[in-house]
Structures are given as C-alpha cells and as structure tokens.
Amino acid sequence: MLDDTTHSASSAPGGPGADELEKIVRRAHAALGGKQNEDGHWVFELEADATIPAEYVLLEHFLDRIDEDLERKIGVYLRRIQGEHGGWPLYHDGEFNISATVKAYYALKCIGDDPDAPHMKRAREAVLDHGGAERSNVFTRFQLALFGEIPWHGTPVMPVELMLLKRSAFFSVWNMSYWSRTVIAPLLVLAALRPVAINPRGVHVQELFVTPPDQVKDWIRGPYRSRWGHVFKVVDQVLRPTIKLVPKKTHQKAIKAAVDFIEPRLNGIDGLGAIYPAMANTVMMYRALGVPDSDPRAKTAWESVQALLVDHGDEVYCQPCVSPIWDTGLAGHAMMEAGSGANPIEAEATKANLTKAAEWLRGRQILDVKGDWAINKPDLEPGGWAFQYRNDYYPDVDDTAVVGMLLHRQNDPANAEAIERARKWIVGMQSTNGGWGAFDIDNDKDLLNHIPFADHGALLDPPTADVTARCISFLAQLGNPEDRPVIERGLAYLRSDQEKDGSWFGRWGTNYIYGTWSVLCALNAAEVSHDDPMVVRAVEWLRSVQRPDGGWGEGCESYEGGLHGQYKESLPSQTAWAVLGLMAVGRRDDPATVRGIAWLAKHQNDNGEWDEQPYNAVGFPKVFYLKYHGYRQFFPLLAVARYRNLGSTNSRQVSFGF
Known part of the structure; x- marks a missing residue:
C-alpha cells in the first residue's frame, strides 16, 4: 500500500498552519459537542x-x-x-x-x-x-x-x-x-x-x-424507461x-x-x-x-x-422522517477524530460523551425483531440499527455499518457483543452480486420500475456502491479473516460499478463525490493498493472536478443528467467528502487536498460551523431530495481533524474504514 510521506511537517505548503488547524478543530468540536442531547445522541433537522x-x-x-x-x-x-x-x-x-x-x-x-x-x-x-x-x-x-x-x-x-x-x-x-x-x-x-x-x-x-x-x-403518459x-x-x-x-x-x-x-x-x-x-x-x-x-x-x-x-x-x-441513529453515528466519528488530537482534558471529556453515545446506540440495536428483510433470510439473526429512533422492522446496513465502525473505534469491551451481532447481520445481508442494498437482499427486479405506478423509478432497493462501500469498510476495519471472501465479493462489485470517468454513483448522498469518497474509504480499509488503477482513476477524477477556489461542489442536477461532481459554488459537505476520499488513499499532502482544507479553514463561521444551503442527499433520484442539516458540521470537522491528525504522524495511512 502506498504510504505518502512526502512531507513530515504538520501541514503542507499552502495549507493552514498547525495552530490554525487546532483552532478550527477546537471550535468545530465545541459547536458539535454542544448539540449532543443529555442521553448521548445527536439529531438534526432533515x-x-x-x-x-x-x-x-x-x-x-x-x-x-x-x-x-x-x-x-x-x-x-x-x-x-x-x-x-x-x-x-x-x-x-x-x-x-x-x-x-x-x-x-x-x-x-x-x-x-x-x-x-x-x-x-x-x-x-x-x-x-x-x-x-x-x-x-x-x-x-x-x-x-x-x-x-x-x-x-x-x-x-x-x-x-x-x-x-x-x-x-x-x-x-x-x-x-x-x-x-x-x-x-x-x-x-x-x-x-x-x-x-x-x-x-x-x-x-x-x-x-x-x-x-x-x-x-x-x-398514463410515462416517463417510459423502456x-x-x-x-x-x-x-x-x-x-x-x-x-x-x-x-x-x-x-x-x-x-x-x-x-x-x-x-x-x-x-x-x-x-x-x-x-x-x-x-x-x-x-x-x-x-x-x-x-x-x-x-x-x-x-x-x-x-x-x-x-x-x-x-x-x-x-x-x-420532515419526511428523522435521522437520530445516522446523525449520532456520523457526529460520533467526527467528535472522535477531533478528540483524538486534543489535550488530555478534552480527550477525556470527548471519550465520556462518546461512551454515553455508545450506550444510547446499543440500546437502539434491533436484536429481537425479524423484520421484512427476513423474508429472504429467515435463519439470519437480527443485529442492525434503523435510521430513526424506532423502526424495528426496517433496520438498514448503512446505519449499521457506520454505528459498528464507531463502536469498534472506541475499543470498549462493552461494545463487543453489539459489534459482533452487527457483523453477522451485515454478512448475511450481502446480495448475490456481491453488493449490498440498504434494507433488503436481492431487491432488484428492475422490471417493476416500469409499471405505471412506479413513475418515480424507485420501487426497488438494489445494491449500490455507497452502501456496499460502507459494509466493506466495517468488515475490513474489524479484520476477521473469515470475512475476507465476503469483502472480496464486495470489492468485485465495486470494481464493476465504477463509472467511466473514474467516479462512483452516490445513491444516498449527492452524488458522485459522495459515492467516490465512500468507495475510496472502503478500498483503503480493504487494503487495495493506492496505486491500483481503480484508485488512480478515482483520484484523478476528484482532482479534475475541484473548483478554482479549492473547494468542491455538486448539485442534485447530477441526478438529472447534469455533469458529475460539478456545481456553481463550493460546498462544505462536498469539499469534506473529496478531501476525506483523497486522504483515505494516501493523498494527504496532495496539493488538491491542501487546497480543499484551506477552503474549509477559510469558510468556517464564527460559531465554529459551516454554512450550506443546497441539498446534499437524495431519497429518490429525480423525484425526492433531502437536506441533512448536520452534514455541514459532521463532515468538515471530520476532514480537518483527520488532516491535522495525519500531519502529526509519520504515516499518511488511515487505519480504519470511515
């Protein structure tokens, strides 16, 4: 695996200095930490x-x-x-x-x-x-x-x-x-x-x-897809x-x-x-x-x-629904990344807050309800998390993987059973083509999307690159040898699903930048070489769509035939995804990464947050879009904190899957 150690300083030329990075992280860490609920969870508007x-x-x-x-x-x-x-x-x-x-x-x-x-x-x-x-x-x-x-x-x-x-x-x-x-x-x-x-x-x-x-x-006048x-x-x-x-x-x-x-x-x-x-x-x-x-x-x-x-x-x-499990998982990753480089007092406080979040999450794991997913897997024991506070019949593997990675990163024996139940459930939810859908297995009878009722084209839940990437990341982070064949089937699916331009489609986040970030994290966690042609093509694509100001942006128009990875302005979420993807595959000191971090540093507001108006996710492409109000806080903090942390080590490798 390529180990990018071109620079040993805490920041590459042109990027924010170590002191500025620390201030950015501290402000964002305090802003996000202040939104944690008393019982340990986070929830933002959707x-x-x-x-x-x-x-x-x-x-x-x-x-x-x-x-x-x-x-x-x-x-x-x-x-x-x-x-x-x-x-x-x-x-x-x-x-x-x-x-x-x-x-x-x-x-x-x-x-x-x-x-x-x-x-x-x-x-x-x-x-x-x-x-x-x-x-x-x-x-x-x-x-x-x-x-x-x-x-x-x-x-x-x-x-x-x-x-x-x-x-x-x-x-x-x-x-x-x-x-x-x-x-x-x-x-x-x-x-x-x-x-x-x-x-x-x-x-x-x-x-x-x-x-x-x-x-x-x-x-009934279409749209007809075939x-x-x-x-x-x-x-x-x-x-x-x-x-x-x-x-x-x-x-x-x-x-x-x-x-x-x-x-x-x-x-x-x-x-x-x-x-x-x-x-x-x-x-x-x-x-x-x-x-x-x-x-x-x-x-x-x-x-x-x-x-x-x-x-x-x-x-x-x-709201169309609420997102507390997802928000808590994402906020937890960002807070952990930020707290890992803080002074001992903040590190201990962060650890205590994340312990409380983990306890809340463990209490929401679905362990005794065989939901609709069991129609295809009747012998599989439940072990997932849903997206909302309670939705026991409908856990999803994306939330489960994100939460599982967070609990695993905490290295707390109290999380061991929850992680193992989640691992077994995700392994059992793999579709026959090697990928993962969000809620079901092999839910891919595409002909159903052509009936008159399905004019939205989203009647199904087939495997997608972003969800598959998260599952691979989780399993690879755990490192169980018996899961390697499962991971390899998932990697084969991702390799076959890469777009011609080097990107990956983002089914649940806007869009190709989101999908490409997700997959690059998975490839890194699964120890795919950073010089693999699949990785190199993705990196070159991310570089090619970086905006002149150093940031990245992508609008929902990309779901409707618009250009991949492009928008009229740079956005905090998109910029964070891009630099996280680059850092995942050894490009921490790449000029594109440095310029992206500089953009995030410049656009942090006085409250320690970032401002973002455009929508950043999707329910059904071309029909129903979403704005996660927490994304502008989770992801920039995660990106800047990771950049800071990688700069303080001799290695530029990210050792976990998110």
Whole structure:
C-alpha cells in the first residue's frame, strides 16, 4: 500500500498552519459537542421539498382536523421556498417541478391564500404552462383523487389484492423496497375504498388543469424507461374492467391482509416505516375504515405524523422522517477524530460523551425483531440499527455499518457483543452480486420500475456502491479473516460499478463525490493498493472536478443528467467528502487536498460551523431530495481533524474504514 510521506511537517505548503488547524478543530468540536442531547445522541433537522409540508396541510383538510395557527406558519415556509420560476423545486434553487407546485398551491389555497395573489397566480400560470395538473406524478394524482379533483381512473390500477400475492409472485409487495411496501399497503386500502376528503372549506383546484379532469383521455403518459413501460400501460388498461369482477369476499380478505400487514408495524409514535407518506396514508386509511380518532391505533398514527413537524417560531415545516441513529453515528466519528488530537482534558471529556453515545446506540440495536428483510433470510439473526429512533422492522446496513465502525473505534469491551451481532447481520445481508442494498437482499427486479405506478423509478432497493462501500469498510476495519471472501465479493462489485470517468454513483448522498469518497474509504480499509488503477482513476477524477477556489461542489442536477461532481459554488459537505476520499488513499499532502482544507479553514463561521444551503442527499433520484442539516458540521470537522491528525504522524495511512 502506498504510504505518502512526502512531507513530515504538520501541514503542507499552502495549507493552514498547525495552530490554525487546532483552532478550527477546537471550535468545530465545541459547536458539535454542544448539540449532543443529555442521553448521548445527536439529531438534526432533515428537510425535503415543499411536498411534505403541503401534504400535511392537505391531510388536516382531509380529516377536518385543521390547526389554523400551525397552517399559517406552514404557509410562511411554503411561500419562502417558492422559486423564481413561479413554482416549487425539489431542492434548493432547483428547476420547476409540476407535482411539488400542484401540492404547494393546493395547500396554500387551503390555508386561505387568495388565488389572485401574485405568488399564487405565478404558480398557477407555471403549472398550466407545463401541461396542467393532469401531468403531475402518480402520488400527486392519488392525492387529487382523494379530494375528488380527478376521477380514480386518473391513477394507475393498484388492486388491494396485491396484498394476497405470495413472495414468489412477480408483483408481490415483497419484491418491492421497504419504503414502497409501507407506503403502498395503506394506499391500496384507500384506492379500494375511495374515500373523499371532508375538505370542510370546499377548496378545489380545477383551475390548475389544462383539460377538465373528466375529459382527460390519457392519464398514463410515462416517463417510459423502456418498451416495458408501454407493455404495462396495456396491462393497466386490461386490468381496469376485470377488477370489478373480483369477488367481494376476496376483496375484503385483501383489505384485511393489508391491515394485518400494517398493524404489527405501526411502530408506536415513530409510525409505520417511520416515514411520512406511509404514516399519513395510515391515518387516512383508519378514517376510511371508520376507525374512531380516539382508537389507540388511529390516535398514535396521528401523533406520529405530528411528531415530524419542525417549529421555528414564525414558520413550520414537516420532515419526511428523522435521522437520530445516522446523525449520532456520523457526529460520533467526527467528535472522535477531533478528540483524538486534543489535550488530555478534552480527550477525556470527548471519550465520556462518546461512551454515553455508545450506550444510547446499543440500546437502539434491533436484536429481537425479524423484520421484512427476513423474508429472504429467515435463519439470519437480527443485529442492525434503523435510521430513526424506532423502526424495528426496517433496520438498514448503512446505519449499521457506520454505528459498528464507531463502536469498534472506541475499543470498549462493552461494545463487543453489539459489534459482533452487527457483523453477522451485515454478512448475511450481502446480495448475490456481491453488493449490498440498504434494507433488503436481492431487491432488484428492475422490471417493476416500469409499471405505471412506479413513475418515480424507485420501487426497488438494489445494491449500490455507497452502501456496499460502507459494509466493506466495517468488515475490513474489524479484520476477521473469515470475512475476507465476503469483502472480496464486495470489492468485485465495486470494481464493476465504477463509472467511466473514474467516479462512483452516490445513491444516498449527492452524488458522485459522495459515492467516490465512500468507495475510496472502503478500498483503503480493504487494503487495495493506492496505486491500483481503480484508485488512480478515482483520484484523478476528484482532482479534475475541484473548483478554482479549492473547494468542491455538486448539485442534485447530477441526478438529472447534469455533469458529475460539478456545481456553481463550493460546498462544505462536498469539499469534506473529496478531501476525506483523497486522504483515505494516501493523498494527504496532495496539493488538491491542501487546497480543499484551506477552503474549509477559510469558510468556517464564527460559531465554529459551516454554512450550506443546497441539498446534499437524495431519497429518490429525480423525484425526492433531502437536506441533512448536520452534514455541514459532521463532515468538515471530520476532514480537518483527520488532516491535522495525519500531519502529526509519520504515516499518511488511515487505519480504519470511515
């Protein structure tokens, strides 16, 4: 393995000096440490686009459970994030999106905004210019159908009888991703019962349609990703009249099957799947089934949705979910890296705080619930962590690997059992192609992404480079000889998945810089030579996309055909990922790394943090994007602290997997 020891000084020429590095790390360490909760965990806001807060408003009007003061604050938020193009984008400063705009407009009209107000008029004109609300996506059309704004035949055929199909059936929900499964189950009940929103103020949005909904002849117009899209459109047309022939007894049995699937997974205050769409659909499902709001199931489901609201005093928005396990794992790595080079008092304080975080994390490990993943691995014992506070049916290997690496780095015997359970679970979750998906094994029946319902193209959870990299990093960091064949299969997958330009696609973070950083860390941990052509190509790609000011940036546009690894400005998260990737493969003193660290040093604010407005992650590429508010703090601290720490040793090697 290449050991880059060109310079022995604590900082390379052109970079911040040792004293400045120490000040940067101390300020950031104090800022992040100050956000740790008393019980040891960290949690930061997780923001999506206008659709989630807009859907929350519509949910209140569906139920006639309107909180006027709350909706007023949501209105402030929605108006603030309206784009210059008149509509609402899917991410900061993004292009017009018709579905987000239809929902935001409808929500604001429900709140009481005058349709002739300038911001409403601009939004309406933008929707009409883009073909009208009839061209919105499937989930938006389902929302409109629930309010009686379009006929139910404006939505794809999704019979509730799908819930009766066995795992071996191609269209079984067990062949779909966890998020699809939990969103679809209550939605199928709604589609079967076809309830109409109470809509107490009688708010309608027919003015958003170019063609009156009852005159639209073709609701399914793609996007088609292959000829199979056209085939499944015909299947949809054939199925429509046959659904009416299903015996009533079978229909009721299917509805019961959906409810029976949902109720063991209600997940208390954390909600079904711990994600907003599934939770909101469950609330509406119970109302449609005639379950009283006072029923414990309906009551808790409603409370779980409300728990996602973020109140900033003058404005409110609704999160798609919460990220405490992920945030705690990432914050822990950054704090550990920073504390390892601090004076003894700070080192001891950091150790104590991370011991508390580890105790909190161990208490959240899922050890006694065999979740949906077990449908493919019934003999595998649980041992993972979920993303949210509680989501026992749906742990994910990405969170598990990050937490496992953190616990392992602490070298505390109290963590040994948790690490071993996590190791066995991750080994058992490897897909047959050598990679790892986030929540399931071999969840890769790509044909399902071509059905009309899947216009978002994210019905599945196939293996991806970034998740695979994290699993390899964890297993390699542990260093168990029996895991080497597992690691080698994962490395073969990564080698085959590298892009032509040398980068790797980032499925869960924006985007190629994130994916490339993740993989380079894994290659280093797995002792792949730093001179391996795969590594060299990735390094050259990172150098090639560095911006003139020394930083790196990448926008969500790269998921939509935009250039890989490029953006109009440098960003703290992206710059940190790039330099962490370079340092992982022996390039600590590379001029590109030094310039990146200099950029981070220059852009730290007076609070010891970094500022970042653009979104930095993705739920579904091209459809749903995310902004982790903690990323601008975790990753720059981790990068600068690692640069400092590597500069104080004779070796430039990173000995762990993250």
